[in-house]
Amino acid sequence: MKTILIVLVFFLIMACDTQPDKSVPAEKIYLNYTEAAIDSAYNQSYWAPNREHVFTQLNALKEVSKSGIGKPERIQYGDSESEQLDLYQPTQTNAPVHIFIHGGAWRSGNGSGNTVYNARKLVEKGVLYIAPDYQLVNNADGSLYPMVEQLRNSVVWTYQNASKYGGNPDNIFLSGHSAGGHLGGVLIATDWSEYGIPADVIKGAFLSSGMYDLHPVSLSSRNEYVTFTEAMILDLSPIKHIAGINMPVILAYGTQESPEFKRQSEVFAEALKKESRQVELHVLQGYNHFEIIIALGNPYDVPGNLILKQMGLE
Secondary structure, three states: OHHHHHHHHHHHHHHHHHOOOOOOOOOEEEOOEEHHHHHHHOOHHHHOOOHHHHHHHHHHHHHHHHHHHOOOEEEEOOOOOOOEEEEEOOOOOOEEEEEEEOOOOOOOOOOOOOOHHHHHHHHOOOOEEEEEOOOOHHHOOOOOHHHHHHHHHHHHHHHHHHHHHOEEEEEEEEEEEOHHHHHHHHHHOOOHHHHOOOOOOEEEEEEEOOOOOHHHHHOOHHHHOOOOOHHHHHHOOHHHOHHHOOOOEEEEEEOOOOHHHHHHHHHHHHHHHHOOOOEEEEEEOOOOOOHHHHHHOOOOOHHHHHHHHHOOOO
């Protein structure tokens, strides 16, 4: 009996020793973030439980907008299937031009007419509105380079062809949201002289809820579908290329977004100010990541109004 008790005690001790020590905190991998925390910080759905309701509302707004401004002209701006854009032509000539870069975590989006709601406020003001598609990362072996190069080509195409559709190539503005905010940041830091167009081709940019430093993003679960390399992180982090940004920039984020999307905009704004760039940072009270998409299309809401104001159309 005594032997049995000793054996039982031994196994109880061994079982206790193999249990995880809950007193040891999880390792921090970036700032004050654990791996789980940074994963959630780059997953906007975690912070927006009403996401599906917002998309339902947005789809309804798209249908209403189609009845107001019609369908876009679908144009091939490059050689590949993904290099197409939506173009809404103004009724006037010499119209200002606006290029919108859609989001979708670099892996979703595209399709004719998807930005019609966002376009309406500008089209009704007489703007030539352009929304380019681009190759999604899941079709590019995890690389962001192809989409960046395609979007640069779309800017070149816009400059070279705007006048054919009633637009003024010397009055081009740009906006982007989420992944589109990041990509817009890359575009405004581009040396356009290498593409044979004026260095100041983009006159102003509105970037909302974007990512401007890819290093912390590369530590999140997004690295499961994006092949982050040191070169790509450096090349495609707008905060590393502020010297190339020479136009007014408006940054915005919602108070209900994840802490990283807030921090990214704040740090980028500070970096731009430090280098004496023209920048405004707007904190949108009460908005989450997806609600901003609806606010962008409303000319009377803060984001939509800021875009109109930047273009001199308020």
